[in-house]
Amino acid sequence: MGQKVLASIVIRLALAEAFGINCGILALDEPTTNLDRGNVQRLAKELGGLIEARRANENFQLIVITHDREFVKMLSEFAEKYYEIAKNESGSSTITLKNIDFV
Secondary structure (H helix, E strand, C coil), X not given: CCHHHHHHHHHHHHHHHHHCCCCCEEEEECCCCCCCHHHHHHHHHHHHHHHHHHCCCCCCEEEEECCCHHHHXXXXXXXXXXXXXXXXXXXXXXXXXXXXXXX
16 A cells, blocks of 8 residues: 555655755655555655765755654654644644654
8 A cells, every 4th residue: 555655755756866966955745644654664764865865965954744753753763853843732833853762
């Protein structure tokens, strides 16, 4: 389940890598939607490879918008921190820098 979705994401990542080599930002919105756990793990591994390949590029930023905490944990091998956006008790949005190992 989700093979076509994963293939589509991987193709998009490859195109971004080929045509946007000097581009500093890659944004993914809910990339694990409709993926089974195996494909989520493969996606995390591929993103990890991209992170490692771009680590020397000072302007590279990976933005992943997700509700999938397990996916965030899978990325912990490649990143140490993340920003969590949540609503507080008064309904206002808060942004908190967190250690990825506490997901």
